Amino acid sequence: MLRYAGRLGSDPAMSDRNRRDDEDVLLAFAVEPEHDRATLERYLQSYPHLADDLVDLSLDMRLQRAGDGTSSSVDEAWVEESWSAFQATMPATVGAAVADPFATASTEELVALRRLLGVPSGVIQGFSTRLVDVATVPAWIVDVIAQGVRTGVGDLRAFLAGQTRLASGLSYKSHEGPAAAAAKITFEELLVQCRVPDDKRRELLEDRD
Numbered sequence: 001m002l003r004y005a006g007r008l009g010s011d012p013a014m015s016d017r018n019r020r021d022d023e024d025v026l027l028a029f030a031v032e033p034e035h036d037r038a039t040l041e042r043y044l045q046s047y048p049h050l051a052d053d054l055v056d057l058s059l060d061m062r063l064q065r066a067g068d069g070t071s072s073s074v075d076e077a078w079v080e081e082s083w084s085a086f087q088a089t090m091p092a093t094v095g096a097a098v099a100d101p102f103a104t105a106s107t108e109e110l111v112a113l114r115r116l117l118g119v120p121s122g123v124i125q126g127f128s129t130r131l132v133d134v135a136t137v138p139a140w141i142v143d144v145i146a147q148g149v150r151t152g153v154g155d156l157r158a159f160l161a162g163q164t165r166l167a168s169g170l171s172y173k174s175h176e177g178p179a180a181a182a183a184k185i186t187f188e189e190l191l192v193q194c195r196v197p198d199d200k201r202r203e204l205l206e207d208r209d
Contacts, residue, residue, distance in 0.1 A: 101151035102128035113148030134160035
């Protein structure tokens with residue numbers, strides 16, 4: 001298991017808590033009573049960001065069983081089949097690098113976007129750090145942000161669907177930005193954490209045609 005934990009820890013953007021959580025997932029998979037196809041597919045669907053690690057771990061366990069004389073060529077075949085089936089169900093952006101539209105946006109553009117929406121900078125940071133769950137954000141807000149950082153709506157959604165991260169050198173102020181968290185939060189929770197007034201919050205949360 002140490003080999004997999006080391007690979008997870010090589011990503012500097014990951015928080016210590018995220019690494020521990022991912023290591024716990026891999027450990028839980030390793031100690032499952034059955035390592036059949038159904039178990040592997042369940043973990044792949046639940047933890048898609050760990051797909052490579054889960055498949056590698058599963059194959060290694062197959063090899064260990066082979067050394068004990070308890071495995072067969074069928075084992076490796078269904079691991080590969082499970083991996084292929086998983087890839088077929090995932091969007092094209094999964095497994096490929098997703099561009100960070102906030103990395104190329106200038107300070108002036110981000111300030112203009114904040115002013116256009118009428119929100120504290122912590123709200124914009126909640127998007128750039130992928131803390132907010134994009135599924136809870138009204139479509140018109142996503143459109144405005146995409147235009148503000150000069151990217152497509154689809155590309156922005158793909159970026160926001162990634163794992164939560166902390167911005168480099170970022171230190172949230174308690175009255176301005178959200179607290180760091182491993183799990184995503186809703187758009188409404190982000191607005192509350194950033195102390196957006198009730199009337200403004202209702203305006204931002206409403207759906208528009």
